[in-house]
Amino acid sequence: MHSDRMLTLRFTVFALLFCGTCGFSGYWFNVFNHCNPPQKMVGKFCAIVLDNNYDADNNVTNRDIHYDSLFYDYDGDLCNMYKWEFVTKWTCRLGFSEEFARFMFNRFDRNEDGAVTEGDFSAPLSFPSANFLMMNFNLFKNLYCGDPKNRVNPVDRVQCAEVHELNPEDIKCP
Structure with a gap:
């Protein structure tokens, strides 16, 4: 026994x-880590807006984005968001590929110091939620998926094909 x-x-x-x-x-x-990303692309874009409109006033601002960035903290350093933290959040919470998460991190790390910090958000931001939604949809569809090298990963191939079939009027959040 x-x-x-x-x-x-x-x-x-x-x-x-x-x-x-x-x-x-x-x-x-x-x-x-409560990873339960939306399965469909519309859900992923809506989750981005939901996460970045903390006060639910239908306007995404620096304050909202800064609050959302607190949920990227996996190492206890609230002042620096490192690439691995960003990639973890975008793959876990949103369900994007690691390649797209790295692509987005590079867009946020404006001073290219390897971390997203307060210095990367020097310009004030204010977008109506609908515009923020369309900006993220167009960024993924045109800028990311528009480059053939970004459709090599199987996750990207599927997501880019799905987004290619969508029109802006198809992107609506509850």
Whole structure:
């Protein structure tokens, strides 16, 4: 009986270690970090607006974006958002590819110092939510998916094909 328990324990440890490289750890990361991204592209764009309109006044401002950036903090450093934190948030919360997340990080890291900080948001921002939604849709559809090298990743291929079929009037959030 004792050897059966020991064998079971060894098998469990092996499975955890082995499956950590085959998606098992990703599954648990998603469960513990509340990863439940929208499946459809419209949902992803709506989640971006929802996350960046903290006060729900239908206007996305620097203040809203700064509040949202608090949810990018995985290392306890609220003043610096590093690429890995940004990529984690955009792949986990929004369901975009790692390549697109890196693309977006580079758009936010304006001074190219490897971290998104207060200095990267020097200009005041204020967008009506509908305009912010369209800006993100057009950025993904035209700027990102418009470059063939950004459609190599299987996730990007599927998402770019889906977004290619959408028209701006199809993008509506509840």
